[in-house]
Amino acid sequence: MTELALDNRTLPDRSTVVGWLQNYGVYLGLAVLLLFNVFFTDHFVSGENFRTQAVQVSPVLIVALGMALAIGTEGIDLSVGAVMALATSVTSLYLGYGPWLALVAALIGGAVIGLAGGSLIAFVGVQPIVATLALMVGGRGIALVLLPQLKDVRDPAMATLGSGSVAGIPYLALIAAALALIVGFVVRRTTFGRRLLAIGDSRPAAQLAGLPVHRVLITVYVCSGVLAAVAGFLATARLQASDPSSLGNLMELSAITAVVVGGTPLTGGRVRIGGTVAGAVLIQLLTATLIKHDLPSSWTQIAQAVVIVLAVYAARERGKR
Amino acid sequence: MKPHSRTTTRNILALGLVAGLALVTGCTKSESDNSAPAQTSSSGDAGKQVAGSGGGKTCAIGDYGADKLDLKNAVVGFSQSEKEANPFRIAETASIKAEASKRGIKLLTANAQSQFSKQISDVQDLIAKGAELLVIAPLNSDGWEPVLRSAQAKKIPIITIDRQINAAPCKDYVSFIGSDFVAQGRRAADQLIEATGGKGEIAILLGAAGNNVTTERTKGFEDRVKAKAPGLKIVFKQTGEFTREKGQSVTEQLIQSKPGIKAIYAENDEMGLGAVNALKGAGKKPGAVKIVTIDGTRNAVQGIADGWISAVIESNPRFGPLAFATLDSFTQGKPVGEDIVIQDSQYTGANAKADLNKAY
Numbered sequence: 002m003t004e005l006a007l008d009n010r011t012l013p014d015r016s017t018v019v020g021w022l023q024n025y026g027v028y029l030g031l032a033v034l035l036l037f038n039v040f041f042t043d044h045f046v047s048g049e050n051f052r053t054q055a056v057q058v059s060p061v062l063i064v065a066l067g068m069a070l071a072i073g074t075e076g077i078d079l080s081v082g083a084v085m086a087l088a089t090s091v092t093s094l095y096l097g098y099g100p101w102l103a104l105v106a107a108l109i110g111g112a113v114i115g116l117a118g119g120s121l122i123a124f125v126g127v128q129p130i131v132a133t134l135a136l137m138v139g140g141r142g143i144a145l146v147l148l149p150q151l152k153d154v155r156d157p158a159m160a161t162l163g164s165g166s167v168a169g170i171p172y173l174a175l176i177a178a179a180l181a182l183i184v185g186f187v188v189r190r191t192t193f194g195r196r197l198l199a200i201g202d203s204r205p206a207a208q209l210a211g212l213p214v215h216r217v218l219i220t221v222y223v224c225s226g227v228l229a230a231v232a233g234f235l236a237t238a239r240l241q242a243s244d245p246s247s248l249g250n251l252m253e254l255s256a257i258t259a260v261v262v263g264g265t266p267l268t269g270g271r272v273r274i275g276g277t278v279a280g281a282v283l284i285q286l287l288t289a290t291l292i293k294h295d296l297p298s299s300w301t302q303i304a305q306a307v308v309i310v311l312a313v314y315a316a317r318e319r320g321k322r
Numbered sequence: 323m324k325p326h327s328r329t330t331t332r333n334i335l336a337l338g339l340v341a342g343l344a345l346v347t348g349c350t351k352s353e354s355d356n357s358a359p360a361q362t363s364s365s366g367d368a369g370k371q372v373a374g375s376g377g378g379k380t381c382a383i384g385d386y387g388a389d390k391l392d393l394k395n396a397v398v399g400f401s402q403s404e405k406e407a408n409p410f411r412i413a414e415t416a417s418i419k420a421e422a423s424k425r426g427i428k429l430l431t432a433n434a435q436s437q438f439s440k441q442i443s444d445v446q447d448l449i450a451k452g453a454e455l456l457v458i459a460p461l462n463s464d465g466w467e468p469v470l471r472s473a474q475a476k477k478i479p480i481i482t483i484d485r486q487i488n489a490a491p492c493k494d495y496v497s498f499i500g501s502d503f504v505a506q507g508r509r510a511a512d513q514l515i516e517a518t519g520g521k522g523e524i525a526i527l528l529g530a531a532g533n534n535v536t537t538e539r540t541k542g543f544e545d546r547v548k549a550k551a552p553g554l555k556i557v558f559k560q561t562g563e564f565t566r567e568k569g570q571s572v573t574e575q576l577i578q579s580k581p582g583i584k585a586i587y588a589e590n591d592e593m594g595l596g597a598v599n600a601l602k603g604a605g606k607k608p609g610a611v612k613i614v615t616i617d618g619t620r621n622a623v624q625g626i627a628d629g630w631i632s633a634v635i636e637s638n639p640r641f642g643p644l645a646f647a648t649l650d651s652f653t654q655g656k657p658v659g660e661d662i663v664i665q666d667s668q669y670t671g672a673n674a675k676a677d678l679n680k681a682y
Contacts, residue, residue, distance in 0.1 A: 097351030293579035
């Protein structure tokens with residue numbers, strides 16, 4: 002104990018270090034993992050490999066962007082995996098009209114789920130975790146009613162979207178990057194972003210200040226639903242099939258992990274989009290590393306747990322300050 | 323807060339919800355499906371439903387403590403474990419229904435939708451509705467005590483299909499009919515050895531962890547490779563969780579980190595099809611990496627015809643004929659096997675095109 006106290010005195014900027022770690026630890030982790038792979042993983046440094054990682058991370062990343070918004074309002078969106086399943090079902094059902102209409106229909110499906118969740122949270126006052134849990138269960142149910150079993154997708158445009166690239170960069174990665182930039186801009190530079198964070202800081206205060214709390218909350222969950230639907234649509238294109246019973250399973254947890262590891266506190270009021278992107282990439286790279294070294298999948302789960310605990314620990318330290 | 327603007331918002335919301343739902347569910351139009359509907363039960367391959375070599379213990383009606391009855395006039399209850407959302411379950415239920423109607427037997431059916439508590443109450447409902455014989459596709463192996471007790475009280479014979487329950491055969495239930503998953507793994511190994519010439523580095527896409535199908539299909543395969551083809555090195559073993567998506571993601575990592583991989587053994591068709599996606603995405607030619615899978619779904623057998631997959635070992639879902647034949651013998655007083663192995667066929671380049679319609 003005395004030693005620790007001494008440490009605190011001799012290192013007056015300890016809290017600064019912890020704060021720095023919380024803010025930038027994810028980048029540090031990412032750098033370490035990249036270096037490890039460069040030296041110890043065969044065939045890691047290749048365009049093809051980076052493309053694969055980028056494509057695989059894209060759906061998680063897109064979902065995580067919406068999740069970051071929900072978490073920024075001190076909420077959470079557990080329905081995202083189910084929305085992906087719904088989107089894949091709807092995509093399959095509307096593909097006869099062409100991919101664009103299928104996309105629109107899928108997005109509407111995601112928006113409807115978001116609207117339902119947002120309304121429950123804003124108007125009825127249901128806790129976000131409960132409201133979106135209900136939608137998580139119900140959403141997958143609807144997805145399976147619409148499309149009871151896996152169906153192949155044969156549309157050539159979908160195939161191009163799923164596996165094609167422009168200037169060596171896969172379409173999926175381009176779309177994910179563009180969405181990350183947009184969401185980052187919205188959070189930082191728009192009134193909506195400010196209001197979202199104000200609500201996350203203190204909903205009563207935001208209400209007293211006359212902010213349109215209900216409208217902002219609903220918009221946030223609609224955004225999250227639409228983003229998850231985009232992810233579901235892209236995953237369908239990548240898989241060349243609609244599989245509502247397995248698509249998006251546990252996606253909510255992957256997305257929350259990416260957001261939390263990226264340094265966004267669950268207590269709301271702060272959203273770190275850059276960190277979320279890095280968090281998603283970190284988790285993807287961690288999984289890929291363990292697979293490439295052929296370690297048992299249970300290790301992946303344990304490694305993810307360690308990363309989450311580290312991230313939460315850093316957040317706790319910051320809270321104590 | 324202006325109250326009327328809030329009601330307007332709510333009205334718009336309600337309208338949006340309704341319109342959205344209508345759009346999502348109404349006037350859909352999927353891609354035209356040019357693949358023929360899956361054949362559920364063709365009389366042509368009736369021979370395949372014959373049990374494999376038995377040789378185990380048998381069970382007669384006297385040992386079980388039930389009474390003889392005429393199957394033609396009996397009521398049979400069928401409890402399916404999972405919703406008919408995958409080809410295996412669809413074909414399994416269809417096969418039971420088809421055989422019941424062929425024999426003119428009254429069949430009561432229930433589906434537990436993957437919830438074990440529902441399956442327990444399903445079976446109790448079937449008993450209450452007057453089922454005199456039960457065919458159960460169990461979701462779990464454990465937890466069957468209450469059902470077994472109510473069945474025993476009414477002396478109802480039970481046959482379980484595709485999964486076993488942890489209970490005493492010929493006492494708690496009559497017999498179990500299922501595939502030999504270890505043998506499936508062995509046969510997959512044989513096919514893969516043939517396709518690769520017995521040399522090179524190979525990968526396994528494992529099924530879901532902690533599942534007996536996974537362990538048995540792995541054991542059969544590994545033992546056979548070790549015994550018959552020491553030149554084949556298993557350098558990569560990762561779970562694809564029996565889904566196409568995971569099969570694809572894992573294979574993408576595989577072909578990047580081990581470009582020299584010669585063959586992939588996928589423990590079910592879906593993961594194998596995911597592997598095909600990954601190989602296509604990486605610009606490989608059909609057959610550059612050999613793939614052997616297990617299940618026998620239509621898509622995988624089509625994959626053989628297209629040159630991507632070398633062989634598919636069938637896991638036969640058509641339990642109907644064998645289940646009812648067993649019930650028939652049993653209720654007439656003839657002894658039946660306690661552990662009946664359903665015969666699985668296989669698809670290779672030689673028969674894939676001709677037998678495509680037999681795939682489910």
